[in-house]
Every structure is written in structure tokens, then in C-alpha cells.
Amino acid sequence: MKKMIIKNMMAAASVALVMGGSLTACVDLDLSPNNAPSEGNVWNSASMAEQTIAGVYNRLYEDYTADPNKGWFDMWSSIMDIDANWTAGYHFLHANNTPTSDFGSERWWKNYYSGILRANDVITNLPTVAGISEAKKSRYVSECKFLRSWWYYRLNILYGGVPYYTEPVKSIDGAKKARSTQDEIWDYLIQDLTSCIDDPNLPNKYGADSEDYGHVTKGAAYALRGKVYMWKKEWKKAADDFEEVSKCGYKLYTNGSDAYKQLFKAANERCDEMIFSLQCINEEGFGGIKNRGYGNRCLPPDNEGKGLGWNNYVINPQFVDSYENKDGSPFNWDDIIPGYSAMSTNARQVYFLRNEINATERANAEASGADMTQYKNSGNEERIKAAYANRDPRLGFSVITPYSTFIGGIEGEALPYVMRFPYRSRGRGTQDIETDTNSKMYYLNRKFVGEGTETMTYYSEIDLPFIRYADVLLNWAEALNELNDIGGAVSKVNDVRNRAGVAPLNSNAYTTVNGKEDMHRRIMNERHWELVGEDVIYFDEIRWGTWKDLKFYTDKEGRMNGMRQVWGSPTYSYTWGGNNYWTLPIPAREIQMNPNMEQNEGWK
Structure with missing residues (x-):
């Protein structure tokens, strides 16, 4: 059924909306293919008009189906980094x-x-x-109002105020x-x-077997409006x-002790947890390429x-270190390896080396600064595995x-493959995980x-x-905490x-909440651990x-954060460009085309 729905979206590409002439403004108004029907024909045909709805949804695929180097938003956040080969x-x-x-x-503005223009x-x-x-x-119009709001929501965060178009643009x-x-x-x-929520024709949600599953629901509209209220700090409304x-x-x-893992499998992608998601099949243009x-x-x-x-995106070590132990206590490297925190980052490499x-391999490790006096010829792998053995299962x-198994194909x-270093080989049986960055x-x-x-x-197809x-x-929980309902926040x-399998808040000394500020910190951490990989955290x-x-933090050795190996040594470092970096610059082409457009402060 999902494949049939997405096939309709593919067909809709040939009935794309006709937005007027061949315009060149940075809002990318030239959306219609050369063989598209005329605008009059589209809106004089019920069947063709319905296909335009799929054409609006089609734009959701742009970020996740064509190029794995799009710069998915988690690599903008503190969670992960993009491989050095793709930083250009x-x-x-x-x-x-x-x-x-x-x-x-330019990319996000244009996309x-x-x-938005299709929705309009x-x-x-x-x-x-x-x-x-x-x-x-009525339902279709509400769906398009939601999708328009979704794109404006992101534009408004990225650029800090944008032109608001609600009508078709013809010139x-x-x-x-x-x-x-x-x-x-x-x-x-x-x-x-609010208009979407008030529409009696927009359902609260769809069942997994509904032929309309994947379309916008009232629940999605409530969720997005709540997020907007969070930005406005109207906590009660949120x-x-x-x-x-x-x-x-x-x-x-x-369902089950590994529910968090199974949530992201095909069998459960239509469970009651999913409110608004990109519907994918294993075909080019309509399959996710994460x-x-x-x-x-x-x-x-x-x-x-x-x-x-390709391992274009790698997880940042500081984020990994933030995951708690199962009992809710903070993870501390010195509890596993006494003196670890006092060592230089290069020296710590020794603890991540494979046995024997x-x-x-020894000479290369010494040359890169590893403190080989701490190496165990047998038992080195087992020692470092202990650092990950009792952590929040979401990690x-x-x-x-390191030294965990990935089932590859x-x-x-x-077949099982193990993350070992230095990398040696790949083949049948339990072999090393091969990457695009085997030397690191x-x-x-x-x-x-x-x-x-x-x-x-x-x-x-996931x-x-x-x-x-x-x-x-x-x-x-964050909204309740801001309303001083800490107990309600704890419950959420x-x-x-x-569900994750980690000690609940207020269940022991480590998890005891000490006031509103402490609760806010815990909620921020929880969102990082729960939502990694979902392009939410940057926002x-x-x-x-x-x-x-x-x-953009600086480590104890004076090096700014960047793409780092698991022990903390940077492959490259970031540079903070100034407070204007809190918003993106308005694209230059848009400034040129629109005399009423003002550039963000610091980008002029």
C-alpha cells in the first residue's frame, strides 16, 4: 500500500504545479517540467488536481533521497560531524x-x-x-497549510524572519x-x-492500514503548533x-526490552509513536539514504x-561521553581507567588498540602519540569494552x-563484523568493520x-x-518544567x-532532580540521547x-571541537565566525532579485 501511495507521488512529478514563467529568483519558482500540463488543465481536472497534493508532499524527499552529503542537520549540531572528505x-x-x-x-532557502509555493x-x-x-x-487544504507551516518553521529558525507568501507567485x-x-x-x-486543528475533516490520526497513512493529521498539527509555542515561550499553550x-x-x-531499536525497523514504522514521517520505499528519489x-x-x-x-557522518566523542550509566549516574572515564582524564588526547589512543x-601497528601508534606503556597485549580490548557495558541502552x-559487533551483509x-583498531581485514566470519576511514x-x-x-x-524503505x-x-516535559510543574515534567x-531501560528520575541519588534548572538540563540531555539521528537537535x-x-567548545589542549577520533584527537577543527552565525545569511541571489530584502546583521 505504501508503495502505491508513493508511486502516486512519482506520477505527480509529471503534473507538477505551474508557477508562471521561467523565473530565476532564489525562491526557485520554476517548478514545472517541460512536459507539464498547463495550469488551466490541472485545475480543470479533479484527478490531476488531486495529484498536485502528492506533488507538495514530494518536496519532503528533497533533503533525504538524492545526496548523502546534503548536510543533514544533526551534523550542524553537537551530536555528530561530517567526514573531512565532505567539508567543502x-x-x-x-x-x-x-x-x-x-x-x-542557498540550499535550504531554495528547497x-x-x-511553500507548491502548497500555496x-x-x-x-x-x-x-x-x-x-x-x-478541506482536508487537502489543511494538509498543505501544515506542510507550508513545516517549511516556514525551519526557515524561520535558520534565517530569523523571512518573507511570508500565502498566494501563488506568477512573476x-x-x-x-x-x-x-x-x-x-x-x-x-x-x-x-489552528485552521488545520479546527478543520473537522482532518482526522486525529490514521491507522497503520489506512490508505491515507502518511498524510498530515490533527495530531501533527497540534505537535507543530506546540513547538511554535515553545519558541514564543508560551509554555501553557505548548x-x-x-x-x-x-x-x-x-x-x-x-514492545520489548529493545523497543527503542525496533522502533526504527520497517515492521514498526507505522506504530502509534510516529506522528509525521517521510514515507520511503527502496527506489531512487523515494528511499531514504541515511x-x-x-x-x-x-x-x-x-x-x-x-x-x-559510506560513513560520511560520524558521532562526536563528547556526545558519546554524555550518555549516563544505566543507573542514571554520570559516566566518568576515570571510573573505568584511572587517570584517563589527565592524559593528553593522543596518549589515550593506547586504550583503544586491538589485542596483540x-x-x-605498535610503531604507528607510538608515532601518533599513544602512551604504549599502558598497553595490554591481551586484554586491551576487554578493558575498553567495559566503558560501554553498563550505559544507557540507547547508546x-x-x-x-569500539569492539562492539555490527551485523553486516x-x-x-x-554476518558479524567487529569495530577494531587498527583495521586489518574484511571477509567472511567475524572480521573488522570496514569504513571509508580505515586509518582512523x-x-x-x-x-x-x-x-x-x-x-x-x-x-x-525505512x-x-x-x-x-x-x-x-x-x-x-520542558513546557511543564517552565510552568514549575516539575513533577509533571519528571513523569513525561x-x-x-x-522505555529506554535506564533508571527513572527520582529513583536514586543520581537521578534525584534538584530544582527547575537541574530539570531543564536533564531534559536537554534526554532529547540529545533520544533523538540522535533525527535532525531535531540543531533546532x-x-x-x-x-x-x-x-x-564550538575548546578542549583542555586549546583545540576547538571538530571531527574527532573516539579518544578525542581532532581530524579537523571548527572555527566560530561570530554572533551572526546564530542565523544563516539571506542568499545573495535573493538579495539581488528582491530590492525589499534586508540581509541579516553581520552578513552585509
């Missing part, structure tokens, strides 16, 4: 961002406005189409609005989302909206006979840690990466969640922690004002 274009991480940068300025065309024209019931037209002159303020955009979104999401029938998936960008070379083979996975290294479900069958040891992604023969192509109920619960967080870190301190 990500100028905002190295203090040389400009209004002409694709990844750090999101493309979706439906919202304006669909009500006049004959042959579609009024109830269905360049029609694309010259001045920017609304960020607060004004939030108010516009509340109006639109909490009320998140409560309404639960009343719509959404809830945590809690499987590739987050992967490793032990995934099934590509056309050259090698594993199809050879002479060449092991989300990250491939490189031989066309499910990085924390690898496990979440969203197919195991064994689960995903045999680049294009994963749906990618945009909003799920755990996200809502943790936002709800504990729902998430209980949180901007809202909290923590992004600079978490992403």
Missing part, C-alpha cells in the same frame, strides 16, 4: 560562510520555498475544482516581499495550524497542545562489489562503539542503518520520522527513560542558546 561547502563550520554558500545559505498553489486553487467533495478539498514582481520578523512568522504559523497530541491517540512504542551516509562498508555490496555504506598488535542502539548474508577510529552510526540483508540497495511521540513528550521524561540547540558552547 560547509563554510558555516569554519568561519568563512557567505551569502553565496550552497550548504550554508523550502519550493515546497493548492491552497488557492483546489477549492474551485469540480468533482472533488468539499470535505476532501518576479510577485516574489519581492519584505521579510516578516521571526515573531510575526510564529504568529502566522499559529493561525494556519503543554496544552502536547496533551492534545496524546488525546489524538499517539503513544510510545514499548542508510548510506550513516553506514559502513559492511553493508550489502554496491555495483563494484564493495559495501554500499604487530610491530608495525548501543544508536552508535557502533557484505557477503549477501547476515570514529564512532559510527547504527541507528537508521540496515543490518544484515535488511536493505540491499542505496534506497532504504520511514524517517520528522515528529514522533517521544519528541512530543520531552517538549511537553520517565515515560521515555522507562533545539539554537532555541536553547547552547549551540555555540556545545559545538
